[in-house]
Amino acid sequence: MGNDGAKQIVIAHGVNDAWQDVDQNRTNGPAEFASNLRYAVREAMKMSGRQVLLVQPHRVCSFDLLSWLAPRLPHPDALLAPYANAVARVGNEMKAEFSGRVEVAHLFSVPTRCDGDHRKSDMPDGLHATQAYSNKLAAVIRDAMNRLMTGAPTPLPTLTLMRAPLNASNKLEPVPGKDFQTLIVGRPHVTNWSTTDATAVSYQCRSDDPNGFNGGGPLAELVQAGYSTIVNNWPVPASCMWTVTGHAGTVTYPDTYTTTPVPDAQKPVITVTRSPMPLVAGKPFHTTWKAERAFSLTRYCTAQGTGLSAPNAAVALTSGVPIAGSPDVDEPVNEVAAAAWIGYPTTCTWSASGAGGTTTYTETFHTVTR
Known part of the structure; x- marks a missing residue:
């Protein structure tokens, strides 16, 4: 030169x-x-x-x-x-x-x-x-x-985004009847993006369901088309927002993280038992549960007045064992029924997600005097 x-x-x-x-x-x-x-x-x-x-x-x-x-x-x-x-x-x-x-x-x-x-x-x-x-x-x-x-002047930055599921041969494979953006539960997928006139790119995904994908943050690459794969264990949609910043300003791109069950896969099965039924105030009761063919399990309980309530949260797939990634046992399976629960029945909703989709199980139980 x-x-x-x-x-x-x-x-x-x-x-x-x-x-x-x-x-x-x-x-x-x-x-x-x-x-x-x-x-x-x-x-x-x-x-x-x-x-x-x-x-x-x-x-x-x-x-x-x-x-x-x-x-x-x-x-x-x-x-x-x-x-x-x-x-x-x-x-x-x-x-x-x-x-x-x-x-x-x-x-x-x-x-x-x-x-x-x-x-x-x-x-x-x-x-x-x-x-x-x-x-x-x-x-x-x-x-x-x-x-x-x-x-x-440099134009505003742009973003091109593509998600795609991979088949058993690690090749791109769109869901039949759907586009490449729809992912298959339990199968690996890739997320690729490219930008123009950008200096930074980040994303944030939110799902109202604990079984959905929640996460995000800044990304190191302005262009990413690597075929490293992530297994999609999130069977419910998530709303994502991508933010691209450049010399001329910042642009946001909304995106929906959409999933579909594995074709012909069976739905999860939830089994819950409580003993005795109904619960007796001041007496212990025993609760067990199990979610089969599931990746995740959530539960929330509602009641009027002073009845037993619990917020929507992830629980272990099997009672009495730790939640994946946690050293602690999920919760005690032996508890004592409170007198304050009398007259206020509790309804608990369990939701299990797996390759075959999502299964919901609802139970209602009462607390009585001796």
Whole structure:
């Protein structure tokens, strides 16, 4: 990058660069690439007035053409995403360091159609783009270059999100009659996302049901398409909110975490016994329960007046044993009925969730005098 008079420098990283890291057994390819990219940008900036456009790799459909290497390569998205993430991260660093003289063309966020016949696919041979898809990529590069040359403001960040269940062969498999966003209870799944013009991304999921998914937080990657899997043990929907922050502001994206039972799987079975029945004030009573074919079990109890009540909470699948992940026994199975419960019957609702869906069991019991 000598003083050749060029004012705009384009630095691009593509699939050939990525698969060669695998071919040459480089175990730290993305990190080395990020370090080299920073060096290249700083070298380019030694000439006053220069501007640099960083170009992400774009998605591809398959590596079948690379027959000698394909068995060693991960899914194309999983291979390329770390490099796309590195371009985005280094781009953010260099924008701050060089006061806007660096821009990023976010090609990895351009969706790719990988199925259908020759006319509908963006890459009929899995690797080489059609003219129509190439035009989409060129438009992203053109717009980024225009922003760089004119000083136009960076646009608001965007997020593209995809969840998908995996089958027994660890391949993406949509639920029949549903889209890729619907997950199967008890089966592994992946969550992939890509952003444009973002500096940070986070999410938070909430479910009103204790059996649902609750969690979230900031994410390390601006682009994530790795195929590490998480088993979906949350059989009820959750409402999620993704927050993407960039130089131009913050945008939120609502998302629903939807699940469906495993086809043909049997529903959980709940068994609860209390003895004696009815309960006798001042006397001990014994409670046992068991949830079969279940991942989780919750229970809540309601009563009028001074009757026995209990908030909605997770309990062990079998009475008298610890809840998973807790060193303590769930609760005593032998208790003493209180006189204050007389005249105020208690209704307890138990809910068990498993691969076959959710089962609810309701019981009502009374407390009497001797």
